[in-house]
Amino acid sequence: MTKRPLAIALSSVLLLLGLAACGKSEPAAEGAGHKAAHKHISAFDGDAARGEKLAATKLPTGQACVDCHGAGGMKPIDAATPVIGGQYQDYLFHSLQQYRDGKRDHALMTMQIKGAFEAGTLDEQGIADLSAYFAGQDGPLGDLHGK
Numbered sequence: 001m002t003k004r005p006l007a008i009a010l011s012s013v014l015l016l017l018g019l020a021a022c023g024k025s026e027p028a029a030e031g032a033g034h035k036a037a038h039k040h041i042s043a044f045d046g047d048a049a050r051g052e053k054l055a056a057t058k059l060p061t062g063q064a065c066v067d068c069h070g071a072g073g074m075k076p077i078d079a080a081t082p083v084i085g086g087q088y089q090d091y092l093f094h095s096l097q098q099y100r101d102g103k104r105d106h107a108l109m110t111m112q113i114k115g116a117f118e119a120g121t122l123d124e125q126g127i128a129d130l131s132a133y134f135a136g137q138d139g140p141l142g143d144l145h146g147k
């Protein structure tokens with residue numbers, strides 16, 4: 001009497017496992033297709049080695065990120081220029097998107113990013129790379145305890 005319900009229970013477990021396995025592979029395939037079609041870049045898709053080179057590359061203004069933010073983004077030229085070394089990667093990425101889109105505006109900083117996007121020397125992948133590089137620095141922003 002107990003054998004049949006057990007068999008039914010077992011087969012429904014197997015069925016559920018099968019469904020779960022199918023369900024898992026689908027979004028991954030969809031994600032890859034989506035990426036190829038729209039080149040969607042997220043804050044964590046950057047390559048720090050490429051970002052390091054970009055950080056030292058002159059922008060259309062004739063300046064590079066490190067000329068103002070200092071080596072590794074940790075020695076800014078003045079108090080109005082923030083330390084960006086060791087800052088959260090997604091914070092950096094979204095800040096750069098916002099300067100590009102005019103949602104954040106600053107006389108010096110906006111023109112660096114906007115100008116480079118307009119000239120085609122910087123793109124979404126580039127700001128992800130820059131974010132990976134600066135976030136990877138052992139900066140003072142990670143732990144503010146005692147500051």
Ligand code: HEC
Nearest residue numbers: 063064065068080081082084092095096106108109112130
């Ligand atoms: C001419 C000097 C200059 C250059 C070149 C420059 N920046 Fe900046 N950057 C600034 C200043 C000044 C600010 C502060 C702007 C503000 O208060 O919004 C800033 C702000 C930022 C911020 C926001 C930081 C925060 O704490 O909110 C990021 C991120 C940033 N810069 C990244 C970069 C990157 C990446 C590059 C190179 C592609 C770059 N900057 C080039 C001067 C510069």
